[in-house]
Amino acid sequence: MRLAELSERSGVPTATIKYYLRERLLPPGTRVTATQSEYGEDHLRRLRLVRALIQVGRMPVATAREVLAATDDETLDQNTRLGAAVWALPHGPEPDEDDPAVAAARLQVDGLLERLGWEHGLESGAASPAYGMLVAAVATLARLGYPHDSDHLAFQAGLAAELARADLDLVEAYPTPAERIEAAVALTVLYEPVLQSLRRLAQAEESTRRFGGR
Template identity: 60%
Template sequence: MRLAELSNRSGVATATIKYYLREGLLPPGRQINATTAEYDETHLRRLRLVRALIQVGKVPVANAREVLKHVDDDSLGRTIRLGAALWELPQDPEPDAEDEFVRAAQQEVAALLDRLGWDNAKQLSSISPAYRSLVTGVAAFRRLGYDWGAEQLAPYAELMHRTAVLDMDNMETYPSDAERVEFAVLGAILNEPVLQALHRLAQEEESTRRYGFE
């Protein structure tokens, strides 16, 4: 397909596509002549991912470029490739290791991982942004006086593991490793807000079941 058709099918303006090409976010098309290139379905798929990263996820161009670099790096094993791509997304800052609430949260999260038998997650804790975010969240609860730790988190973690199994099952329906990693990145940007919305809807449903509309 030519640039105009790529624009029509993706809903992205031609000027924006040219910008993505210049920034290395979209691979160049097959050159037909000095002024014309041809694009295919892989460009359309990548363009949708770029659009999700930048327009929906508000990911800076530099970060988006790093995400896509890992998506395309077939020299990496599947786990590292997936993790590297996701870790390039904007993350929470490193928690203050000297903060007493952070230290207590780290102990609770370590106890949680032990309780669940999540040994692999524990091994990745020193580099995992998700681990840092969990520690930060637990520290915030404890700073406000709420006893929120391994015991309270374990049932939620088990539910999230079931969600992760569904994620991986869906991801494995895609034929190539690059497409699987793309799906995971899209899930982080698009599906996590959907899951949050479902959680809140479920709370509303359960509240009305228990208490009615009082």
């Protein structure tokens, strides 16, 4: 398809597509004349992912390029590519290592991962951005004096594991490794606001039930 059709089918304006091409977020099409290129279904799919990262995930262009490079690196096996792509997603503030609450939170998180049998998390440890994000969040709860005991974290982790199994079921339904990696990144980003809003709606229901009075 030509640029105009790619724009129409993706809903992305041609100027934006040209910008993504210049920024190498989208591979070049096949040149057919001096001024025209031909694009395929791969371009359409990649464009969807780029929009998910930049417009929904609010990712800077440089970060998106990093995520895409990880999804494309065929020297890595599928699990590593999938992990690398998710690792490159933004993860909020890093834990402040000078803070004594961070050292305590790290011990607590390690204990939690051990109790859960999450070996991958234990092995990647400090190298994993999600691990760092969890340590920072637990340290903040502790510093501000809010509940963060390991039983509560283990309960939340159990629900997170159920979500992750459902996420991976959706990812596995895609036929090719490239599509699975793209879907993993997109669904990680796109379901975050779904889960956040459902939790807030559920809180409102539960609060109304307990404290009554609308």
